[in-house]
Amino acid sequence: xxxxxxxxxxxxxxxxxxxxxxxxxxxxxxxxxxxxxxxxxxxxxxxxxxxxxxxxxxxxxxxxxxxxxxxxxxxxxxxxxxxxxxxxxxxxxxxxxxxxxxxxxxxxxxxxxxxxxxxxxxxxxxxxxxxxxxxxxxxxxxxxxxxxxxxxxxxxxxxxxxxxxxxxxxxxxxxxxxxxxxxxxxxxxxxxxxxxxxxxxxxxxxxxxxxxxxxxxxxxxxxxxxxxxxxxxxxxxxxxxxxxxxxxxxxxxxxxxxxxxxxxxxxxxxxxxxxxxxxxxxxxxxxxxxxxxxxxxxxxxxxxxxxxxxxxxxxxxxxxxxxxxxxxxxxxxxxxxxxxxxxxxxxxxxxxxxxxxxxxxxxxxxxxxxxxxxxxxxxxxxxxxxxxxxxxxxxxxxxxxxxxxxxxxxxxxxxxxxxxxxxxxxxxxxxx
Numbered sequence: 425x426x427x428x429x430x431x432x433x434x435x436x437x438x439x440x441x442x443x444x445x446x447x448x449x450x451x452x453x454x455x456x457x458x459x460x461x462x463x464x465x466x467x468x469x470x471x472x473x474x475x476x477x478x479x480x481x482x483x484x485x486x487x488x489x490x491x492x493x494x495x496x497x498x499x500x501x502x503x504x505x506x507x508x509x510x511x512x513x514x515x516x517x518x519x520x521x522x523x524x525x526x527x528x529x530x531x532x533x534x535x536x537x538x539x540x541x542x543x544x545x546x547x548x549x550x551x552x553x554x555x556x557x558x559x560x561x562x563x564x565x566x567x568x569x570x571x572x573x574x575x576x577x578x579x580x581x582x583x584x585x586x587x588x589x590x591x592x593x594x595x596x597x598x599x600x601x602x603x604x605x606x607x608x609x610x611x612x613x614x615x616x617x618x619x620x621x622x623x624x625x626x627x628x629x630x631x632x633x634x635x636x637x638x639x640x641x642x643x644x645x646x647x648x649x650x651x652x653x654x655x656x657x658x659x660x661x662x663x664x665x666x667x668x669x670x671x672x673x674x675x676x677x678x679x680x681x682x683x684x685x686x687x688x689x690x691x692x693x694x695x696x697x698x699x700x701x702x703x704x705x706x707x708x709x710x711x712x713x714x715x716x717x718x719x720x721x722x723x724x725x726x727x728x729x730x731x732x733x734x735x736x737x738x739x740x741x742x743x744x745x746x747x748x749x750x751x752x753x754x755x756x757x758x759x760x761x762x763x764x765x766x767x768x769x770x771x772x773x774x775x776x777x778x779x780x781x782x783x784x785x786x787x788x789x790x791x792x793x794x795x796x797x798x799x800x801x802x803x804x805x806x807x808x809x810x811x812x813x814x815x816x817x818x819x820x821x822x823x824x825x826x827x828x829x830x831x832x833x834x835x836x837x838x839x840x841x842x843x844x845x846x847x848x849x850x851x852x853x854x855x856x
Contacts, residue, residue: 486529488538488585488594494521494566497598500605503578507608508685513599516577516662519570524585524594532587536563540583541590544600547579547660554590571600574661578602578609603662603673606683607699612659615700616652619644623651627833629697630722633705634809634831635730638787639738640704641811641830646743655704664707667744676710678717689721708738730809735787735853745785745855752789752851754806769846773825776852777815784854786812788829794848795831797840806850 502509514520524538532538540563541556557569567585581600586593602609619625623644628637643666644651650666658664662673662680673680684690684699691697706720712734718724732752739745758772776786792808793800811830816837826839 489526500601503609505610629691636705669741748855789850
């Protein structure tokens, strides 16, 4: 904006202000003497003054030209799909100091005439919002501000300092990292989108979060848009909401420090655990833990175990199931004890098939030996949740059970005899 003048002002005038276009014009402390004509000393008898016989100065307005951040920005993912490139940005919840660096015509006499604003673009909608900081504490040459708006996470911002017009004066573009700043957003979005047609890709890798994998697999299968929104918002803002379930990572801030590129304990057996799985599984597991933090690392065995009551709760809250029934044992297997009867295993398979055909989701609690067709002992521990996906061909035979299940990122065929089944089977939780 072109500088504006307010006539000729006498040299002794102080802190003169004028208005233009509804804004306040500030006089620079630097002035010029542009009085014309020949000047002689006033007060002499017979003295002569020409057209203007007083020394005059013009007031030349000043504007904010540039601003700077006095604090270092932090590194995070460049979110370009490379998974390794980095870029600098600001962090949610941290306070940064910004300061006016240059003016168009010197410092204003009244530094409180400098105002500040922040413009940001919502990454989800593309909508621009300018937040003019109206509090008196936000006036002056320097701004201390803490960025606590979740809407700004993962987006581009512009910090502005101005005297009259925020659109054309001092601006400093900054990027605000996603809450999980080390997880490449482009990689995550691609993984999430793959689950639109292949929800079974959910994979807990070598973490004990199979219960969470089962829940997120079912969610992506039944309502992909809710699944997508839950995972992506959790990554960007640190808050994930699905039906009656809410996660806020402010209660699990230790998870935000995970760097899947540099941390040797990031689950990678045999390949790196998908970001679309690590983020929600770890957050859900940590939320459900009552005594100990869950860090999502590859050496946690018992910190991630999901009990039947927890799975039932997640079915109700995350999946919004109104009918949930727990039919599990957590000490003894079902079907291996004398009082179970010889045909108890076939009855269990038949019952799961009946529930499956009736629209129920059936989550089986097993020892993983079942998936390898290995018989286990009576006291083999429970260790794994899988999702029952129906008897192959729809017919149950007495000597061989063949059915499909979701487990470890795939739909797997299970073909086993009754003894293998009964020594690895601890029941199921079902709901709809």
